[in-house]
Amino acid sequence: MALTIKVNEETFTPRQQAVLTAALDLLVENGDGLTMTAVARRASCSKETLYKWFGDRDGLLTATVQWQAAKVRMPVVDRSHLNAKALRSSVEQFARDLLTVLTGEISVTLNRTAVTHAAQEKDSLGTIVLENGPLAIRRRLKPIFEAGRDARLLRFDSSEDAFRTFFGLVVRDVQIRMLLGDKTLAQTNIEADAKAATDQFFALYGADTTQ
Amino acid sequence: MALTIKVNEETFTPRQQAVLTAALDLLVENGDGLTMTAVARRASCSKETLYKWFGDRDGLLTATVQWQAAKVRMPVVDRSHLNAKALRSSVEQFARDLLTVLTGEISVTLNRTAVTHAAQEKDSLGTIVLENGPLAIRRRLKPIFEAGRDARLLRFDSSEDAFRTFFGLVVRDVQIRMLLGDKTLAQTNIEADAKAATDQFFALYGADTTQ
DNA sequence: GTAGAACCGTACCGTACGGTACGCCTCTGC
DNA sequence: GCAGAGGCGTACCGTACGGTACGGTTCTAC
Numbered sequence: 001m002a003l004t005i006k007v008n009e010e011t012f013t014p015r016q017q018a019v020l021t022a023a024l025d026l027l028v029e030n031g032d033g034l035t036m037t038a039v040a041r042r043a044s045c046s047k048e049t050l051y052k053w054f055g056d057r058d059g060l061l062t063a064t065v066q067w068q069a070a071k072v073r074m075p076v077v078d079r080s081h082l083n084a085k086a087l088r089s090s091v092e093q094f095a096r097d098l099l100t101v102l103t104g105e106i107s108v109t110l111n112r113t114a115v116t117h118a119a120q121e122k123d124s125l126g127t128i129v130l131e132n133g134p135l136a137i138r139r140r141l142k143p144i145f146e147a148g149r150d151a152r153l154l155r156f157d158s159s160e161d162a163f164r165t166f167f168g169l170v171v172r173d174v175q176i177r178m179l180l181g182d183k184t185l186a187q188t189n190i191e192a193d194a195k196a197a198t199d200q201f202f203a204l205y206g207a208d209t210t211q
Numbered sequence: 212m213a214l215t216i217k218v219n220e221e222t223f224t225p226r227q228q229a230v231l232t233a234a235l236d237l238l239v240e241n242g243d244g245l246t247m248t249a250v251a252r253r254a255s256c257s258k259e260t261l262y263k264w265f266g267d268r269d270g271l272l273t274a275t276v277q278w279q280a281a282k283v284r285m286p287v288v289d290r291s292h293l294n295a296k297a298l299r300s301s302v303e304q305f306a307r308d309l310l311t312v313l314t315g316e317i318s319v320t321l322n323r324t325a326v327t328h329a330a331q332e333k334d335s336l337g338t339i340v341l342e343n344g345p346l347a348i349r350r351r352l353k354p355i356f357e358a359g360r361d362a363r364l365l366r367f368d369s370s371e372d373a374f375r376t377f378f379g380l381v382v383r384d385v386q387i388r389m390l391l392g393d394k395t396l397a398q399t400n401i402e403a404d405a406k407a408a409t410d411q412f413f414a415l416y417g418a419d420t421t422q
Numbered sequence: 423g424t425a426g427a428a429c430c431g432t433a434c435c436g437t438a439c440g441g442t443a444c445g446c447c448t449c450t451g452c
Numbered sequence: 453g454c455a456g457a458g459g460c461g462t463a464c465c466g467t468a469c470g471g472t473a474c475g476g477t478t479c480t481a482c
Binding site: 030031032109111112113114115116118119120121122123125126127129130134161164165167168169170171172173175176177179180181182183196200203204 | 241242243320322323324325326327329330331332333334336337338340341345372375376378379380381382383384386387388390391392393394407411414415
């Protein structure tokens with residue numbers, strides 16, 4: 001029996017993963033260059049196999065995005081002993097991770113692909129990207145925030161709003177500029193930006209207003 | 212070869228603007244449906260005329276985006292008599308305008324088009340959109356911020372950073388979610404969001420920490 | 423009136439690409 | 453060994469679309 005990995009109820013054989021890797025590579029190299037012929041050639045498989053496995057071009061695209069997006073794994077933060085310092089450190093780590101992912105070539109490519117897809121009355125890819133990007137981070141961050149509130153380290157009414165503000169403070173205009181091809185962001189200092197965003201977040205939501 | 216067209220100098224005849232309107236309508240209605248044949252039919256002109264006027268498909272796309280983007284005009288804020296109330300009101304107005312524009316159908320369409328374009332190693336449309344979107348707002352807002360700093364109502368080192376934080380607080384994840392086709396944002400309350408973002412901005416950058 | 427420019431409508435061409443068909447090879451189970 | 457399945461490579465088909473050509477019509481200038 002071939003070794004398979006589980007990706008949201010969907011399993012891909014190693015051979016299929018090689019195909020998806022080829023597809024992703026083509027996407028990254030040349031955004032719109034994902035032709036079935038190109039994937040088949042790159043992966044050394046026949047087009048017939050592609051259609052058999054993924055149905056059609058959209059299926060291949062969806063599988064590629066879903067498979068890759070699911071690979072993004074946020075670090076698990078220890079919630080057991082939460083003090084001000086640990087909380088801030090965790091939040092800052094999330095900010096760093098978020099910026100690192102969003103400015104990465106793969107994230108930019110997948111988001112562009114999903115946006116392009118959404119421009120054609122198809123929002124399935126957009127949903128996948130959202131689900132595995134911002135929303136995944138939100139799911140991880142939410143318990144941290146609420147633990148912080150329980151420990152009277154944070155103050156907010158809605159964890160949803162707190163997260164969205166956090167997202168805005170961290171990402172600012174970076175993502176949209178990356179998506180639009182702005183190259184003047186190359187020298188972005190993720191460390192410093194993450195720290196600044198964390199400071200601002202705590203200035204807004206920290207319970208201790210004197211810090 | 213694309214023509215270089217300066218929108219600011221009214222170089223489009225009314226007939227040409229009618230063509231661009233048709234192109235924009237097609238873009239909005241059906242993101243990827245901008246075929247030369249469709250534009251020609253919609254605008255009741257011949258394809259030959261399209262190519263004569265705009266060079267090629269990219270030229271038509273560029274002219275459409277540039278022409279439309281340049282139509283976005285931010286309100287001019289009176290800077291002469293600046294007090295805390297007027298400043299806050301101006302900033303909040305900008306937040307409202309920014310959200311209104313970015314959540315609008317046309318902005319979403321143009322940004323999607325530019326992102327799609329950027330996925331094909333072409334960043335011209337992205338540059339145009341950035342230039343006429345965030346950067347245009349920044350140019351308008353920057354003197355307001357600096358006037359606020361001169362009046363000791365605001366405190367910041369870099370107006371660039373202040374603006375980008377303002378952008379993040381206002382836009383948060385709204386734009387990327389719109390671009391990705393998220394429909395759960397329909398009930399967004401622009402008024403309330405703009406006010407909240409303004410409050411947060413002044414909490415971070417206001418010189419009077421007691422307000 | 424006539425010449426010429428601008429432009430509309432349509433037909434046409436070439437290509438790229440999604441999708442299908444088929445011949446051949448390899449590998450597995452019996 | 454043999455049959456069948458799975459899969460590779462290639463040829464092929466249909467269509468959509470970018471781009472061009474051309475005849476016919478309207479408008480303008482003189």
